[in-house]
Amino acid sequence: MGAELNHTIVWCRDKQHSARFxxxxxxxxxxxxxxxxxVVRLDNGVSLDFxxxxxxxxxxxxxxxxxxxTFDRAFARLREQGLDYWADPGRQRAGxxxxxxxxxxxxxDDPDGHLLEIMTRPYAMGG
Incomplete structure (x- = not known):
């Protein structure tokens, strides 16, 4: 099988709020x-365990x-909730x-300050 990510723990202050978010x-x-x-299960079987x-x-x-x-729907929800978003992880290119x-x-940001990213293409890993 090789190596695959199965799950990760996401530390949070309120698991109901954070997982549902x-x-x-x-x-x-x-x-x-x-x-x-x-537990929030992703479509590829990986879970995020709050x-x-x-x-x-x-x-x-x-x-x-x-x-x-899915990106379009998620981005629309993000904007409907009035959440700030950026084009860079350093939060310099707001909106x-x-x-x-x-x-x-x-x-x-999620409710606990974790930096989340949604993207439509994986990063190119040059070789």
Whole structure:
């Protein structure tokens, strides 16, 4: 089989709020409770397991590859919610999409300050 990502824990302050935020924005099924975690399953079988904790949350980056139609719907939801978004991870190009690798994308914050990215084409890995 080789190596594949199966799941990752996403630390958060309110797992209900954070997991539903992501699932709703990406148009995914309702999160499912698994032990102390609330799980959001992506279409490729990878899951993001939201684990609630007190105190400081170290910000992470999570990028989601979407087809064009799913991107359009997710981006519309992002704008409907009045969320800030940027064309760069340094948050310098506010209110813009990036256009790289023949696709589109943007960055935005989730409720816990994780930097999320939605994109329509994977990054070109030159060889």
């Amino acid at each position: 992501l699932a709703g924005l990406l148009g995914l099924p309702e999160p499912v409770l698994f032990g102390p975690m609330l 684990y609630q904790r007190e105190g400081r949350i170290a910000a992470q980056h999570y990028a989601f590859l979407l087809d064009d139609d 813009e999409l990036y256009r790289q690798h023949g696709g589109r994308g943007c960055y935005f």
